Amino acid sequence: MNSQDTITQYYQQHHGELLNYVSSRLQGATEAEDIVQDVFLRLLSSQQLITTVTLPSLVYTMARHLICDYYRRRKPRKDYEYELQYTAPTVVSCTESLVAIHEVEREVEQCLSRLPSICSEIYHLHLYDNMQVSDISQALGQPYKTVEYRLGMARKEVRKRLRNVS
Numbered sequence: 001m002n003s004q005d006t007i008t009q010y011y012q013q014h015h016g017e018l019l020n021y022v023s024s025r026l027q028g029a030t031e032a033e034d035i036v037q038d039v040f041l042r043l044l045s046s047q048q049l050i051t052t053v054t055l056p057s058l059v060y061t062m063a064r065h066l067i068c069d070y071y072r073r074r075k076p077r078k079d080y081e082y083e084l085q086y087t088a089p090t091v092v093s094c095t096e097s098l099v100a101i102h103e104v105e106r107e108v109e110q111c112l113s114r115l116p117s118i119c120s121e122i123y124h125l126h127l128y129d130n131m132q133v134s135d136i137s138q139a140l141g142q143p144y145k146t147v148e149y150r151l152g153m154a155r156k157e158v159r160k161r162l163r164n165v166s
Contacts, residue, residue: 123154
């Protein structure tokens with residue numbers, strides 16, 4: 001009897017037992033069914049030698065690990081949902097958001113107009129055209145470090161200017 005037949009036979013005989021085990025440790029029946037299914041799918045795709053002696057221990061160990069993974073993934077989601085529910089800022093109107101966005105854009109453009117034209121051009125290429133420093137360097141025919149320095153200078157000035165925007 002090969003491993004696949006052993007796993008199939010074990011599944012047919014002990015599926016309900018394993019489902020009860022997983023369900024007792026989880027709140028939802030659908031999650032328990034998913035985990036039991038994952039256990040047997042992993043067993044079927046496993047390359048290790050599986051015998052009738054090692055299979056029960058392997059099944060319950062895999063189930064326990066998948067349950068731990070389920071709770072590990074679930075905790076950050078619950079924390080995030082709590083954070084959104086209790087500490088989320090109040091929703092501002094769409095008009096107020098648009099006004100704020102336009103104000104920030106205007107401030108950025110005013111700041112860039114005060115910079116040397118090459119710094120302004122580099123910042124525009126990086127921010128609006130989504131170009132990397134190496135791409136900007138090639139497009140403008142300037143050394144990489146020069147472009148990097150000028151982009152840093154432009155960012156620094158824009159940050160200074162945006163601190164004053166409320």
